Amino acid sequence: MADHDHDHHHDHGSELSETQLRVRALETVLTEKGYVDPAALDAIIETYETKVGPHNGARVVAKAWSDPAFKQALLEDASKAVRTLGHESRVGDHLVAVENTPQLHNMIVCTLCSCYPWEVLGLPPVWYKSAPYRSRAVKDPRGVLADFGVKLAKDIQIRVWDSTAETRFIVLPMRPPGTEGWSEERLAQLVTRDSMIGTGFPKKPEEVA
Amino acid sequence: MDGVHDMGGMDGFGKVEPEPNEPPFHAPWEGRVLAMQRSMGYAGTWHIDMARFAQERLPPQVYLSASYYQRWALAMETNVVERGYAGADELAAGHAARPGKPITRKLTPDVVKQGMTRGSFYRQAQGPARFKPGDRVRTKNIHPATHTRLPRYARGRVGVVELVHGCHAFPDSVAIDRGDDPQWLYTVVFESRELWGDDADPTLKVSIDAFEPYLEPA
Numbered sequence: 001m002a003d004h005d006h007d008h009h010h011d012h013g014s015e016l017s018e019t020q021l022r023v024r025a026l027e028t029v030l031t032e033k034g035y036v037d038p039a040a041l042d043a044i045i046e047t048y049e050t051k052v053g054p055h056n057g058a059r060v061v062a063k064a065w066s067d068p069a070f071k072q073a074l075l076e077d078a079s080k081a082v083r084t085l086g087h088e089s090r091v092g093d094h095l096v097a098v099e100n101t102p103q104l105h106n107m108i109v110c111t112l113c114s115c116y117p118w119e120v121l122g123l124p125p126v127w128y129k130s131a132p133y134r135s136r137a138v139k140d141p142r143g144v145l146a147d148f149g150v151k152l153a154k155d156i157q158i159r160v161w162d163s164t165a166e167t168r169f170i171v172l173p174m175r176p177p178g179t180e181g182w183s184e185e186r187l188a189q190l191v192t193r194d195s196m197i198g199t200g201f202p203k204k205p206e207e208v209a
Numbered sequence: 210m211d212g213v214h215d216m217g218g219m220d221g222f223g224k225v226e227p228e229p230n231e232p233p234f235h236a237p238w239e240g241r242v243l244a245m246q247r248s249m250g251y252a253g254t255w256h257i258d259m260a261r262f263a264q265e266r267l268p269p270q271v272y273l274s275a276s277y278y279q280r281w282a283l284a285m286e287t288n289v290v291e292r293g294y295a296g297a298d299e300l301a302a303g304h305a306a307r308p309g310k311p312i313t314r315k316l317t318p319d320v321v322k323q324g325m326t327r328g329s330f331y332r333q334a335q336g337p338a339r340f341k342p343g344d345r346v347r348t349k350n351i352h353p354a355t356h357t358r359l360p361r362y363a364r365g366r367v368g369v370v371e372l373v374h375g376c377h378a379f380p381d382s383v384a385i386d387r388g389d390d391p392q393w394l395y396t397v398v399f400e401s402r403e404l405w406g407d408d409a410d411p412t413l414k415v416s417i418d419a420f421e422p423y424l425e426p427a
Contacts, residue, residue: 023238023282025303027245029295033309035252036316041244043321048243049233052325092327094374111217111360113261114277119327123243125231129277131222138217138362138415139405147225158413162217164358165394165418166330167374194227 053122057170058191059085060120061202062184064097065175075099078170082120091119092168098161099172100198105152107144107160107198108169109137115163117170121193128197138162148199171198178205210354211361213269218362218405239278246281251324253313255288258384262356263287332391334376339421340395344370347427348397348419356384359423363415366403367427371416372396379420393421 030036060082064071073081078097095117098106110116111134116124127133136144141158145151152158161169173195179187182205189208194200216222234240246260263284264272272280289295299306316324340346350365351357358380374394382390398416401409 019279019282020236020238021303022286022300023241025300026282026286026289027241028303029299029305030245030249030289032305033295034315035254035294035309035312036245036248037318039318040248040316040321040324041241043318044244044247044316044325045234045240047321047325048240053233093329093331094327096372109217111362112215112358113264123233125228126235126277127225127227130225131216131219131273132225135216135219135222136225140410141413142410144225148227154412156412158410159398160413160415161396162360162363162415162417164360165374165380165420166377167394167396167418199225199227 048123052118054120054191054193054196055188056122057117057120057193057196058188059184060097060170061172061191061196062187064172065179065187066184071172074172092166094167095120096167096169097172098159098169100174102156102174104157104159105198106169106171107137107141107158108163108171109134109160110163111135111138112162112164115166115168117168119168120170121196125193145199148194150200171196173202176202176204210265210356211352212265213272214265215361217360234278242278242282242285246285247324248316249285249288249294251314251316251320254294255292256378256383258356258380259288259386260284261380262384263291265356330377332376332378332389334393335391338373338376338393340370340373340393340424340426342370342373345427346370346395346397346419346424348423349425351423353381355381357381357423359419360417362404363397363399363417363419366399368397368399368403368416370395371398374418377420379422381420381422395419395421395424397424 031038064074070081074097078095079091079093082091082095100106114124114129116128138160141160163169176190190202192200192202195202264280267283286300290297294310345367347367348359348364351359376391377394378389379392382388396416397419398414401413404415
């Protein structure tokens with residue numbers, strides 16, 4: 001048993017260290033050549049770890065739930081509408097918001113690589129970039145939703161948006177009932193990352209108390 | 210190219226496994242890879258479609274067994290070497306043996322915010338859009354050996370133009386160093402039966418974003 005554990009850790013460790021060494025070599029060469037600045041790399045990593053994330057998208061959704069004029073602007077031109085909110089990373093030109101309704105559920109995928117609305121949702125989760133999601137989302141979205149524990153009524157239409165160009169999509173989920181009179185800040189707490197990808201729903205009011 | 214990266218509709222990859230409270234990076238080197246890619250992009254070394262194409266050219270067994278950021282690192286090595294930014298000997302040695310090539314600009318800490326802003330892919334239209342919302346179109350049955358953004362599952366299929374996104378740089382051209390070759394871009398939506406046959410989920414519609422050269426009137 002001890003031997004087995006040892007071998008396992010050893011294999012795992014050496015595989016990781018090979019990648020680590022290779023990435024370190026790449027960084028050293030690119031730095032010595034004058035192409036990259038390690039301090040800028042640190043700053044980029046820190047931004048992704050602390051500033052850019054689904055909380056940005058949650059603010060967008062909460063505002064759309066609260067402000068009909070903003071919602072209309074968002075659905076007409078999401079890039080323009082989101083820019084007015086002054087996020088840390090400026091949203092590029094190609095963001096499109098798609099609205100869930102009682103009859104229609106939207107889901108976002110990138111079957112060819114990993115296109116994802118980073119500016120509003122941050123880094124894509126591993127599952128989004130994985131073969132199971134990329135292969136099945138366009139063919140068996142209900143099966144994929146079941147993997148997330150999500151069940152849609154049989155008569156609800158599903159629309160899957162395959163991000164095959166530089167357009168990026170964000171789902172505008174439905175506002176949960178029982179949230180009348182809530183502030184945008186409070187509403188934002190209900191908005192999950194997955195609800196903006198279409199693989200989940202917003203939280204229920206009682207889940208955030 | 211008809212590679213394993215083009216996964217839409219393939220069976221056998223198993224269940225989707227969400228990870229609760231997933232961290233931004235699973236190891237420090239992943240962040241370094243991402244940040245190097247951003248820096249090299251800012252430096253004007255290669256275009257995102259060249260990075261994608263380099264991943265697509267990885268041997269299928271490598272593509273499927275590597276983690277996401279491992280694929281990025283491998284593709285970065287390919288572009289670094291192929292485009293003359295460093296030699297394979299230097300990457301193997303882990304040190305530069307020769308001076309670097311000139312770059313357009315360098316990402317430094319003071320310009321990180323600008324460096325992380327996504328560029329625009331809009332380009333000057335070379336002519337009027339051929340299609341408008343509501344038009345029925347058929348995707349072409351093309352199989353280029355190089356980079357394309359028309360997935361296999363949506364080739365030779367009839368759909369309807371829903372959105373017109375303006376004129377964009379054309380990845381099929383950019384990826385092979387043939388310039389932007391700007392093309393109109395459309396969201397084209399397909400009925401599930403058109404893509405997956407009679408057993409398809411009848412409540413499903415799938416759309417792709419298709420560049421005009423992928424489309425003909427139907």
